[in-house]
Amino acid sequence: MKANPHLLSIDVGSLELVTATRLATDRIQTLAVPNDPVGHKKLIAHARRSAPDGATVRVGLEATGTYSLEVALLLSRTPGFEVSIINPKTIKNFLRAEGLRSKTDKIDAAGILRFLEVMPFRVWVAPAAPTLALQSIARRLYQLSAERVREHNRLHAIQAHGPAGQIVAKDLRCSISLIKKRIETLITSARQIIQADPSLQRKFELLCSVRGIADKSAILLLGELLVLDPQMKGPQWVAHAGLDPRVRQSGTSLDGHRYISKAGNRYIRAALYMPALVAVRREPAFQSRYQNLVEQRHKQKMIALVAIMRKLLLCLHGMLKSDTLFNPAKLQSLNNQLA
Secondary structure, eight states: OOOOOEEEEEEEOSSEEEEEEEOTTSOEEEEEEESSHHHHHHHHHHHHHHSOTTOOEEEEEEOOTHHHHHHHHHHHTSTTEEEEEEOHHHHHHHHHHTTOOOOOHHHHHHHHHHHHHHSOOOOOOOOOHHHHHHHHHHHHHHHHHHHHHHHHHHHHHHGGGGGGGHHHHHHHHHHHHHHHHHHHHHHHHHHHHHHTOHHHHHHHHHHHTSTTOOHHHHHHHHHHHTTSOTTOOHHHHHHHTTOSEEOOEETTTEEOOOEEOOOSOHHHHHHHHHHHHHHHHHOHHHHHHHHIIIIISOOOHHHHHHHHHHHHHHHHHHHHHHTOOOOHHHHHHHHHHHO
C-alpha cells in the first residue's frame, strides 16, 4: 500500500529557506537552511528523513521570483518530489483569515503548510530551459523599457533648465542611447533562442499573426505565457494576469465601480497594453469591439482598453492551444453576437 503524500512547506528568502512539516505527534517542526546549493541538499535530506517510506514529498512555496526559482527547479527534478508554487497574496489572505497578526519566517512557513493541508495541491511543471531563458530576457526587457521611460522623463525635466542643464541632458541622451542598444541586443538574443527551437518559433509566429504584436511584444508575452500550467483555461489566464473584474457590492450601501483585481502577473498586463492599443486602431475586429464599448455602452476609454486586453489574452490562449493563426472573422462574429 502506497503511503500518503508527505507535505513540506518552504518560506523563501534571499539568504535562507525556512521549512515546516507536521510530525506524527501533530506538532509542526520548522528548520532553517541557507538558500544555496549546500542548503538545498540539507533540505532534500531533511524532507526524505521526515517522510514515511515510499511517500511522495509534496512541497509548497510562494512565488518569489529568482529566490524561489532555483530551489523549485531542483525539487521538481528530484525523484519522489512534487512542487506547488503559490501566489503570495493567496497565502497572505489565508493567514489573515486565520486571524494571525504577527509575521515571521516560521509563521509564514507554518501557514503555507496549513494551506497545503486544506487546499488542492496543484503540481508545478518546470518549464524547459529555452523557455526559462526567454522569460529572463523578457523581464529584463521590461526593466530596461521602464528605465528608458524614466530617463526620457528626466531629460524632459532637465531641458527646462536651459543652458544650466546641458551637461546632464547630454549624459541622459547617452544613457537613453545605451539602453536602446541593450534592448536591441536582448531582442536579438531572444530571437536566436526562438529560432533554435521549432516549437517556440511556431508559437512566436502565432502571436505575430495578430496585428499589434511585433517581435518585442511577442517575446514579452511568450516569456510569461509559456511558463504557465498547460492545463490552465483562458479565464484562468485572465485571473493570473490580474485582468479579472473585482466586484465591490454589499446591499444598497456599497455598489462601487468595478476594477480589475491586479492580483496577478504584472508583466503580462504590461506586455498586453501596447498590442491592445495598436489593435483598437489597426485591427477592425478589435476596433469594432472597442467602439461598441465606448460609444454604445458608454464605457470609459481606459476601461474599454482593459476589456480589449482581456479579449486579446483569451484569443492568444485559444491560438496557442489550437495551434492556429489569428482569425479576425471569428472574433468579429463573436463581437456581433455580443453587440
